Amino acid sequence: MKKVNVKKMVLLAVLISQALVLSIIESWIPLPMPVPVPGIKLGLANIVSIIVIVYFGYREALAVVLIRCLLTSFFSGGITVFLFSIAGGILSTIVMSFLYKKFSNVFSIIGISISGAVMHNMGQIVMAVIVMKDIAVLGYLPVLVIAGIVTGLLVGIAANLLIKGLEKSKMTL
Template structure:
């Protein structure tokens, strides 16, 4: 039990560090809400190394803490919606089998943006933000691929570590 708590703390700290690093990277393509999602790397790795319950808890803790530290109320709401939808889809695809970590991560990246877009439609009370969907889907695909490549590399190095 003690090791599980320690690993959870390490994963939480890593996710917060990646969230902070992301705030330092000037990544602006002119579309609101498009980010690299570096902290999602930790969530993808946790999906393969921790129980699903712990991974959901990690995702919520990461979003809430990073929102309080680096964002605001709306960033927490948007990130929770995207993160929980993303994690749910990734967990379902992993359970079903037949998908590589790259495919699962790409699906997670795309679904993260879809979750945020649904919340944006509810907040602004209009469907007109749906016009962002092509750009957000492409951004989710690219960032999901990059996170998947990094997660695959991390998991190959963590193969002997049992959490």
């Protein structure tokens, strides 16, 4: 029988529920948007994705994102929202894991978070093009890239502080 790592399973479950709570909380925060563009979110749940990438790895991060998107769409949204968040979530998790593993010397956690946020928005736009069957939706991309830089920066700063705190507390995940 395959040995189940109970500690890891519990920790990941707790992290998923935290990601879930964060994505519900962020839907209460009104974002100041100069131009109304669909798909702009703070992406607080990305803090959890970054933590999982740093402390566990890309497989665990993908699992966390998948389950989080599934559960979020149960609470709010539905199938269309699920398609958008899963496209963005998977793309951003793959890119962030890759950058963290191979290019940690070039990018800090903040840079990785920014690229994750931008990739998240790009994934959503690609999904929007598929769903709407209309290439005109790509016109939203530049604004979404700029939004991703801002939200990725904020999320990256938060994740960075969290990692520093975890290191200081000598807590092992």
